[in-house]
Amino acid sequence: MPLDTSTYDLALLRVDGRRWNELRRLHGQIRTQAAADGSSYLEMGNTKVMCVIAGPSEDAGRRRAGMGVSASGSTAPGGSAAADVVVSIVVGGFSSVDRKRRARGDKRIQELQATIAKALASNLHVHLYPRSTISISLHVLSQDGSLLAALINAATLALVDAGVPMTDYLVACTAGSTSTHSAGDEGADPLVDLNTQEEQELPFLTLATLGATDKVAVLVCETRVQVSRLEGMMASAADACKGVRKFLDQVVREKGHKMVTEGAIEKGASMAMDIDV
Amino acid sequence: MPREAEPSLNERAFVTQALQEGQRLDGRAFDQFRKLDLRFGDQYGVADVTLGKTRVLAKVSAEVTTPYIDRPFDGIFTITTELSPMASPAFEVNRPTETEVLLSRLIEKTVRRSNALDLESLCLIAGQKVWSVRVDLHVVSHDGNLIDASCLAVVAALRHFRKPDTSIEGDTLTIYTPAEREPVPLSWLHSPFCVTFSFYGENGEIMLADASLLEEQLRVSSCTISLNKHGEICQVAKLGGTAVEAISLIQCASAAVTKVKEFSTFVDQKLADDSRRRDKGGLLAELSAENER
Numbered sequence: 001m002p003l004d005t006s007t008y009d010l011a012l013l014r015v016d017g018r019r020w021n022e023l024r025r026l027h028g029q030i031r032t033q034a035a036a037d038g039s040s041y042l043e044m045g046n047t048k049v050m051c052v053i054a055g056p057s058e059d060a061g062r063r064r065a066g067m068g069v070s071a072s073g074s075t076a077p078g079g080s081a082a083a084d085v086v087v088s089i090v091v092g093g094f095s096s097v098d099r100k101r102r103a104r105g106d107k108r109i110q111e112l113q114a115t116i117a118k119a120l121a122s123n124l125h126v127h128l129y130p131r132s133t134i135s136i137s138l139h140v141l142s143q144d145g146s147l148l149a150a151l152i153n154a155a156t157l158a159l160v161d162a163g164v165p166m167t168d169y170l171v172a173c174t175a176g177s178t179s180t181h182s183a184g185d186e187g188a189d190p191l192v193d194l195n196t197q198e199e200q201e202l203p204f205l206t207l208a209t210l211g212a213t214d215k216v217a218v219l220v221c222e223t224r225v226q227v228s229r230l231e232g233m234m235a236s237a238a239d240a241c242k243g244v245r246k247f248l249d250q251v252v253r254e255k256g257h258k259m260v261t262e263g264a265i266e267k268g269a270s271m272a273m274d275i276d277v
Numbered sequence: 278m279p280r281e282a283e284p285s286l287n288e289r290a291f292v293t294q295a296l297q298e299g300q301r302l303d304g305r306a307f308d309q310f311r312k313l314d315l316r317f318g319d320q321y322g323v324a325d326v327t328l329g330k331t332r333v334l335a336k337v338s339a340e341v342t343t344p345y346i347d348r349p350f351d352g353i354f355t356i357t358t359e360l361s362p363m364a365s366p367a368f369e370v371n372r373p374t375e376t377e378v379l380l381s382r383l384i385e386k387t388v389r390r391s392n393a394l395d396l397e398s399l400c401l402i403a404g405q406k407v408w409s410v411r412v413d414l415h416v417v418s419h420d421g422n423l424i425d426a427s428c429l430a431v432v433a434a435l436r437h438f439r440k441p442d443t444s445i446e447g448d449t450l451t452i453y454t455p456a457e458r459e460p461v462p463l464s465w466l467h468s469p470f471c472v473t474f475s476f477y478g479e480n481g482e483i484m485l486a487d488a489s490l491l492e493e494q495l496r497v498s499s500c501t502i503s504l505n506k507h508g509e510i511c512q513v514a515k516l517g518g519t520a521v522e523a524i525s526l527i528q529c530a531s532a533a534v535t536k537v538k539e540f541s542t543f544v545d546q547k548l549a550d551d552s553r554r555r556d557k558g559g560l561l562a563e564l565s566a567e568n569e570r
Contacts, residue, residue, distance in 0.1 A: 107381065107382050107385075110375075110378045110382075111378065111382045111516070114379060114516060115516040118498075118516060118517025118518055119516075119517030121517070122498070122517065122519045122520070209520070210520045214522070214523050215522055216523050216526055217517060217518070217520040218516065218517055219500065219513055219514075219526060220513065220514055220516065221510060221513035221514075222386055222390060222512055223390075224509050224510065224511055225509065226508060226509055227508045227509070227510050227530055227531070230510060230513075230527065230530055231527055234523055234526070235523075238523060
């Protein structure tokens with residue numbers, strides 16, 4: 001049942017009481033799974049995802065078909081010169097309001113997997129791990145909009161935990177527009193970090209940027225929107241990405257600080273980043 | 278699992294350096310498409326698109342079925358893509374590659390999710406009988422830019438298609454053969470077209486339209502934008518790859534707007550040509566037994 005968002009004009013408040021440029025409550029944890037090489041848990045409002053990383057490891061099981069979608073760098077004869085990034089997404093049947101059993105070969109999920117794998121593969125320094133696989137498994141526990149964005153952010157956090165070198169945080173956020181696709185009103189506001197209700201009602205896009213820069217790694221829009229509206233939506237999504245990056249960085253630093261004070265890291269072990277929380 | 282043969286290091290270096298110097302292998306400008314041709318078959322709803330050496334074939338068919346239980350008023354519309362081994366040795370039957378999944382998702386998002394076809398008009402008796410329209414897309418030859426060619430083929434085939442006329446009297450539904458009543462076109466709301474851009478260079482600063490297969494293999498990232506001639510975006514997909522400046526994506530969008538207008542007039546004109554070819558000059562001319570001498 002679509003929800004009436006036409007009241008936005010009255011108080012400039014969204015259905016959940018946010019302003020146009022406000023993110024939902026973000027909560028993140030890293031190193032949640034002791035056994036994994038890297039792991040994270042991320043909440044963006046009521047969207048909750050978990051990420052577990054195995055690798056970089058030798059690619060023994062690489063040829064197994066149907067394990068997910070991989071993206072690799074240039075391949076040289078006799079084994080790949082760069083690590084394969086393999087992403088698999090599991091959407092919990094309990095994650096949305098109506099319990100739906102999804103086929104394993106769901107094209108939407110396969111597309112998400114390919115998107116995340118390709119985006120991360122170009123951001124990570126995969127050439128440092130020839131003939132190996134980085135396997136990223138993402139679990140969707142609860143869905144409330146901005147799913148792709150949450151998955152990308154969680155994967156970034158977990159990769160930081162796994163210690164895979166990367167150029168910068170790959171952060172993502174959604175942005176929408178307050179008017180429907182047909183209306184040509186110029187006064188329409190962009191909105192950031194949409195929830196399910198807003199996603200169903202409004203045109204929106206998901207944008208992933210490379211950390212501090214404004215470079216766009218992923219841009220996905222699946223709804224009809226006037227082309228003139230694109231620039232505004234992209235600009236506000238990029239701004240929101242900066243906020244998300246700040247948050248992810250804070251999560252990493254807090255965890256690092258905690259590990260140092262608790263003595264989880266040996267004294268004198270070289271730390272690439274200075275911990276200044 | 279067979280894979281596409283990768284370009285050699287020499288080819289790689291040659292193409293990339295040529296691009297840096299502002300040249301493409303086939304001498305096209307960066308934003309220039311290859312020669313585009315669209316032909317319709319003798320039957321309604323068959324479109325054959327050639328774009329350079331890429332060739333795709335779309336065939337539309339319709340049958341009457343029962344609707345989905347949760348959507349009693351909507352017809353059924355499916356698009357199936359088939360990348361046969363004929364097009365490229367990398368494709369296998371019954372095992373969709375990533376290319377095929379992404380292609381079919383993109384076409385689906387562009388044509389189906391943007392409501393190009395009015396599904397409610399396909400309803401015959403609510404909850405009991407609806408038209409099920411099916412588009413089969415076959416890639417006959419693969420030389421890059423399958424997405425743009427396929428989308429054009431699907432849209433052209435659907436607009437060319439005619440479904441049998443029907444009437445309802447009381448509880449009886451009559452479907453007329455083409456001989457009894459002229460078949461009717463689908464109720465078509467807008468025509469979306471895809472335009473794909475490929476990016477090259479360290480930071481994706483070089484932007485090409487309509488990449489050939491070799492160029493596609495060497496690109497660092499790509500972006501597909503679907504629009505209709507009214508300037509409405511139906512779908513944007515930049516699915517990973519090297520990060521590019523936001524401004525070049527905006528440039529892509531505005532370049533796509535003009536290109537889509539060209540596509541739109543091209544398809545309109547081809548459809549008009551075809552209907553002129555089919556039109557024999559009314560019923561009297563059709564009934565005439567006179568032969569050409």
